[in-house]
Structure formats: C-alpha cells, structure tokens
Ligand code: KG4
C-alpha cells in the first residue's frame with residue numbers, strides 16, 4: 215500500500231441501520247448495511263431495540279466491510295463515525311466502537327454530522343459544482359441546505375414539526391400499512407389518481423416546512439369516511455396514496471424552487487430516504503428541465519442511511535485535519551459546525 219493511501223473506516227449507527235464502509239482516497243471500496251427488521255411490527259423505530267440490534271450487528275458489519283474492501287485493520291488510516299444527531303443509545307454504540315477501534319490501533323478519530331453526510335452523499339460518485347443546493351428529506355429531517363464547499367454548509371430552512379418521511383410513515387400507519395410506510399405509499403401512488411382527494415398545503419414562511427397539518431387532515435378525512443364505509447381506506451388505497459404523495463411532493467418542491475430562484479443556483483439535488491420517492495424524483499427532474507438545473511440524485515443505497523456518506527465526509531475532514539479527541543461524546547440533537 216503506497217504511503218499516501220488514505221483508508222477511512224466509517225461507522226453509521228444513528229437510527230435503525232448498522233453500517234460500516236471503507237473509503238480509499240475518497241472512493242467507496244465497501245458499504246455494508248444491516249437493516250433492523252425488529253421494528254416493523256411496532257410501526258416505528260423502538261430506540262432500546264435499535265441500540266440492542268446495533269450491539270449485535272456492529273462487529274460483524276465492520277468485519278464484512280473490511281473483508282469486502284480487501285483492506286485489513288492495519289491498513290486503516292483513520293476512523294470516522296456518526297456523532298450526531300440521532301437516537302442517543304444507537305449513536306453510543308457506534309461512537310464507543312469507533313473510539314475503541316481508534317485507540318487500540320492508535321488511529322485518528324473523525325466525528326461526523328449525519329445531516330452533513332447526507333448532503334455529501336452526492337459527492338460519492340458525481341461531483342456537483344458549488345454552490346450546490348440540497349433538499350435533504352428523511353424520516354427524521356427535512357432541510358434545504360446551501361452547500362458552498364464540502365464542509366461549508368448552511369441550513370436555509372427546515373421543518374418545524376414532522377419530517378417528510380415521518381408524514382409518509384404516519385399516513386401509511388393510519389391506512390393500516392406496515393412500517394416504514396413511505397415506500398408502500400410510493401408503490402400504491404403509482405396506480406392512483408393524485409388529484410382525486412385534496413389535502414391542504416401548509417403555507418410556511420421563508421424556507422420552513424410543516425407536515426403535521428397534512429397528516430392531521432388525512433386522519434380526519436379517513437375518520438369521517440370510515441364512518442360511512444369502514445373499508446374506505448382499503449377500497450381507495452391507490453388514490454389516497456397518490457393524493458397524499460402529490461401534496462407532500464408539491465410542498466417540498468415549492469420551497470426548493472423558491473430557494474433555487476432566490477439564490478440563483480442551478481446545481482440542485484435531493485438526499486435522504488425520501489429521495490427514493492418516485493413522485494419526488496420525477497418532480498425534480500421536471501423542474502430541472504424547466505429551470506435549467508443540473509439535477510443530482512444519489513444512488514438508492516447512498517440515499518438512505520449508510521456509512522459510505524459518513525466515510526466521504528470523514529475523508530474531507532481528514533484532508534482538513536479536522537479530528538476529534540478521545541473525550542468526544544455523541545449528541546442526540548446537533549447544530550451545524
Ligand atoms: O434517510 P433514511 O433512511 O433514515 C432517516 O435518517 O430517517 O429515511 C427513511 C425514511 C422513512 O420515513 C421512509 O418511509 C422514507 O425515508 N422513504 C420513502 C421512500 N423510501 C424511503 N418515502 C417515500 N417514498 C419512498 N419511496
């Protein structure tokens with residue numbers, strides 16, 4: 215191995231995926247993800263069960279990432295891990311593992327912000343120009359981020375209540391669909407009429423979002439309709455899914471268009487789990503054609519939670535000499551730094 219080779223071992227454990235990746239000089243060699251199935255029957259992530267599953271998964275997942283990459287422990291240059299934000303018990307598992315690994319092998323440690331990593335997932339394969347505008351939409355976050363450079367980002371606006379993914383999942387739950395319901399809404403929406411039912415779009419200031427209103431209006435709508443026909447949701451499943459998806463996508467796109475226009479940015483992307491949504495993908499591609507944007511959508515495995523995005527962020531922090539010391543601890547909530 216030439217001495218200039220930089221191998222970053224990256225660990226992600228903020229929610230319900232245990233993931234490890236090896237990044238060599240900014241290129242992904244491996245990206246292993248263990249998705250926790252244990253939460254499905256509860257209709258959402260159960261924090262304590264997530265921590266326990268991370269405990270079971272972390273060593274085999276790291277072993278698999280090293281084996282897939284064909285890199286051994288002695289060849290690792292630095293260890294990057296998700297320090298915030300996320301479920302504290304879950305973050306603790308990844309943080310303690312990363313600290314122990316780094317200490318045992320005398321390696322530098324790099325603390326990564328999960329939301330910054332979702333944005334930098336765009337730079338794993340493509341290389342958008344700066345300034346770059348990113349709509350990050352996941353189960354826990356909805357943000358419009360102005361990215362001036364790899365590590366120079368600003369959150370222009372975010373949701374004041376539910377995240378977009380949470381809205382998808384909660385509506386799915388109301389309809390009796392299993393967790394996570396977002397992908398199922400997407401699937402049924404493809405067969406439905408998006409204009410059949412009207413749900414209100416919240417009017418928020420600047421680049422803020424709110425999704426609790428649409429969620430509540432779907433709840434009241436279903437309650438009222440079920441009084442007339444208890445099987446209403448099942449009988450009209452595709453049209454309800456299409457109409458809800460249409461409403462959420464319209465709300466997201468309205469703010470993204472506003473930001474791109476006001477800041478005059480033509481490099482625009484979506485990131486996070488909800489960027490897998492076909493309605494959102496179609497809408498951003500159409501907007502790209504209409505407004506002359508260059509549109510970026512990461513590959514699916516880099517959209518949902520993964521360690522490769524932690525690794526690419528870790529790599530850029532490594533180049534800047536931005537290391538954490540052994541006193542670093544995880545935090546459930548975090549601002550940008
Ligand atoms: O980024 P992610 O994997 O985890 C978080 O950090 O939250 O995002 C998960 C979220 C879930 O809410 C899930 O329902 C949603 O992304 N999601 C989707 C789709 N695929 C995943 N929502 C709508 N349509 C999809 N195709």
Ligand code: ZN
Nearest residue numbers: 332352518519
């Ligand atoms: Zn995430």
